[in-house]
Amino acid sequence: MNIPIKTWRFHGGVHPADGKALSNSVPAQRAPLLERYTVAIQQNIGAPPKPVVAKGDTVKKGQLIAEPGGFVSAPVHAPTSGTVGDIVEVPGANGGAIPAIEIISDGKDEWGSGLDPIPNWKNTDREILKKRIADAGIVGMGGAAFPTHVKLSPPPEKVIDTLVLNGAECEPYLTADHRLMLERTEAVLEGAAIAAKILRVDRVFLGIEENKPDAIAALNEKAKDYGVTIVPLHVRYPQGGEKQLIYALTGRSVATGGLPMDVGCVVQNVGSCAAIRDAVVEGHPLIERYTTVTGTPVANPGTWILRLGTTVEQALTFAGGVKARTAKVIMGGPMMGFTQTSLGVTVTKNSSGILLLQWQETAEYTSNPCIRCGRCVRACPMKLLPGPVSVMVESENYDEAEKNYVMDCMECGVCTYVCPAKRPLVQHFRRAKAEINAKRRAAKAKQA
Numbered sequence: 001m002n003i004p005i006k007t008w009r010f011h012g013g014v015h016p017a018d019g020k021a022l023s024n025s026v027p028a029q030r031a032p033l034l035e036r037y038t039v040a041i042q043q044n045i046g047a048p049p050k051p052v053v054a055k056g057d058t059v060k061k062g063q064l065i066a067e068p069g070g071f072v073s074a075p076v077h078a079p080t081s082g083t084v085g086d087i088v089e090v091p092g093a094n095g096g097a098i099p100a101i102e103i104i105s106d107g108k109d110e111w112g113s114g115l116d117p118i119p120n121w122k123n124t125d126r127e128i129l130k131k132r133i134a135d136a137g138i139v140g141m142g143g144a145a146f147p148t149h150v151k152l153s154p155p156p157e158k159v160i161d162t163l164v165l166n167g168a169e170c171e172p173y174l175t176a177d178h179r180l181m182l183e184r185t186e187a188v189l190e191g192a193a194i195a196a197k198i199l200r201v202d203r204v205f206l207g208i209e210e211n212k213p214d215a216i217a218a219l220n221e222k223a224k225d226y227g228v229t230i231v232p233l234h235v236r237y238p239q240g241g242e243k244q245l246i247y248a249l250t251g252r253s254v255a256t257g258g259l260p261m262d263v264g265c266v267v268q269n270v271g272s273c274a275a276i277r278d279a280v281v282e283g284h285p286l287i288e289r290y291t292t293v294t295g296t297p298v299a300n301p302g303t304w305i306l307r308l309g310t311t312v313e314q315a316l317t318f319a320g321g322v323k324a325r326t327a328k329v330i331m332g333g334p335m336m337g338f339t340q341t342s343l344g345v346t347v348t349k350n351s352s353g354i355l356l357l358q359w360q361e362t363a364e365y366t367s368n369p370c371i372r373c374g375r376c377v378r379a380c381p382m383k384l385l386p387g388p389v390s391v392m393v394e395s396e397n398y399d400e401a402e403k404n405y406v407m408d409c410m411e412c413g414v415c416t417y418v419c420p421a422k423r424p425l426v427q428h429f430r431r432a433k434a435e436i437n438a439k440r441r442a443a444k445a446k447q448a
């Protein structure tokens with residue numbers, strides 16, 4: 001019997017149409033082997049990795065091709081066996097061009113990661129397990145791409161008592177985590193148990209929205225074996241925001257500018273948990289992921305197991321191509337994702353979804369002045385003042401925006417979604433945060 005545990009309701013949030021029925025009942029399919037992959041060198045927040053291969057080198061599947069550029073960094077591995085081609089530029093999902101290593105497949109797809117499996121991880125030293133996670137290049141696969149081994153290394157003065165697993169997948173249209181939890185239930189739970197051992201915690205909660213009853217049932221069947229408590233949560237965007245999820249599961253609030261570890265928590269995405277298990281138990285580094293390819297223009301929406309370095313164009317081909325006029329191609333979901341201008345953008349470790357919106361689904365509109373209705377303030381899950389702050393950003397008064405906590409904006413898009421004046425609020429806040437970060441970096445460089 002599962003005893004319901006107490007949950008808390010976070011401030012604000014919305015219920016957008018979720019579009020998940022397009023893909024949530026379709027089993028994930030493994031993409032066929034491609035002739036060529038273009039693997040982005042930087043797929044993590046933090047220092048860029050450095051290539052360790054040269055044109056003409058032969059590589060095995062899972063072999064290191066770029067080493068970490070520092071502690072907060074993650075190595076990159078070959079998605080298949082073959083030959084290293086050029087270092088090329090590919091479009092980045094967040095704009096601009098980024099360097100990528102070309103891997104030309106030899107068609108054999110032979111493993112050679114050099115990482116020995118550690119099936120007996122329960123009796124293995126915590127530091128060895130943490131090193132394995134670092135060597136496997138695992139990052140936060142829910143979107144943030146923060147290196148996982150760093151999250152699992154809180155400073156000694158921070159007492160961690162809870163591991164929070166993020167299976168909420170609150171972003172509309174995305175169903176990759178749903179399919180993963182359903183199809184690789186024990187991999188997710190075993191990875192969570194490994195992370196819990198590293199952190200020395202025995203309180204492990206997996207938060208999952210109630211709209212995934214089949215995954216909840218599958219998880220509940222096995223959760224006890226791995227010391228994990230499954231906690232169904234109300235469906236409300238952004239339930240999967242790190243701070244919202246911690247609050248929902250523990251009632252603890254992370255203060256402005258604070259981190260989950262300040263309230264005794266570490267948060268891991270369920271995809272990262274499965275990757276932890278594969279790295280430890282199989283010796284497989286992170287070279288592929290579950291990605292939802294969806295939207296009404298997609299012929300066969302569903303979830304695909306895509307290797308890193310697959311292009312959006314190739315992913316759409318696997319999904320049967322495009323059957324209707326498309327207005328937008330988005331990496332991620334409609335709330336937090338980024339609109340793309342090229343189908344050459346490649347799948348990286350945090351590519352949770354590729355979403356196409358049909359022509360009629362996106363309205364042409366112009367932004368109007370704020371009518372001070374207060375809807376954005378009521379809906380903002382971070383309790384910010386989106387309307388007034390957007391006016392500060394419009395007049396380039398970034399100091400004032402900073403004083404009004406714009407850096408706490410999690411870019412969830414809720415304010416933009418509810419605004420009747422159609423103001424591009426989240427776009428303003430992204431710009432303001434970039435300006436403030438650039439100013440901070442310049443000040444730091446001046447001091448050095």
Ligand code: SF4
Binds near residue numbers: 379380409414415416
């Ligand atoms: S995008 Fe930022 S300001 Fe807007 S609702 Fe989300 S957290 Fe609040």
Ligand code: SF4
Binds near residue numbers: 369372420
């Ligand atoms: S929702 Fe839009 S119009 Fe209403 S207060 Fe916020 S910014 Fe102004």
